[in-house]
Amino acid sequence: MSWKHIQTPITEDIAASLRVPDMVLLSGTIYTARDRAHKRIIEMAAGGEPLPVNPVGQVIYYAGPSPTPPGKPVGAVGPTTSYRMDPFTEGMLSLGFRAFIGKGKRSDEVKKLLASYGAVYFSTFGGAAAYLSKRVVSSSLIAFEEFGPEAIYRFEIKDFPVIVTNDMYGGDLYESALQQRP
Numbered sequence: 001m002s003w004k005h006i007q008t009p010i011t012e013d014i015a016a017s018l019r020v021p022d023m024v025l026l027s028g029t030i031y032t033a034r035d036r037a038h039k040r041i042i043e044m045a046a047g048g049e050p051l052p053v054n055p056v057g058q059v060i061y062y063a064g065p066s067p068t069p070p071g072k073p074v075g076a077v078g079p080t081t082s083y084r085m086d087p088f089t090e091g092m093l094s095l096g097f098r099a100f101i102g103k104g105k106r107s108d109e110v111k112k113l114l115a116s117y118g119a120v121y122f123s124t125f126g127g128a129a130a131y132l133s134k135r136v137v138s139s140s141l142i143a144f145e146e147f148g149p150e151a152i153y154r155f156e157i158k159d160f161p162v163i164v165t166n167d168m169y170g171g172d173l174y175e176s177a178l179q180q181r182p
Helices: 012-017 035-046 082-095 108-117 129-133 145-150 173-179
Strands: 003-007 023-032 059-061 099-102 120-123 136-143 152-166
Touching: 035 082, 035 145, 082 099, 082 108, 108 120, 108 152, 152 173
Parallel strands: 003 023, 023 059, 059 099, 099 120
Antiparallel strands: 023 152, 120 152, 136 152
16 A cells, blocks of 8 residues: 655545545644643634634644754654544534544544544554654744643644544544454
8 A cells, every 4th residue: 555645734625535544644734732722722713712823724633742852843742642632623623624633543423523524534653753753844832832732833744644544434444444353
């Protein structure tokens, strides 16, 4: 199986072209955000406040980078378990975010939401935070500095490895793998 090269932001056409279990090398801009940042973004939108990023077509990486070593763009940056963001997924999708990166299964409700909004969930490799940091070309703090590593960072990435885990057609990599077991 070969790798697909995808440039962010993720358009509807790009999302429609992705299927479980496509292997993808993402390049472009992505944003880190975990549950605290998700909650705050949704509160800001509900209150009519300007958002720290234009969400349309953007990719959220469920991660909190470790401190940046001298001469590096970012510290270790592995994925966070994704189910913690499930309560916020509809709010984020309704704002225009189109893809999420994390690790682990998503709820049945999130899988339905991905289909409804034409979005995708990617997994990346847990335990490979140092390797993944080498795919980050630059990093900048965007919002919520008071959240520490849970602040929102903008990453410019090059060939960041992900796997389509849930596509907009209801595909589920975890369920497929379970069905193939002897």
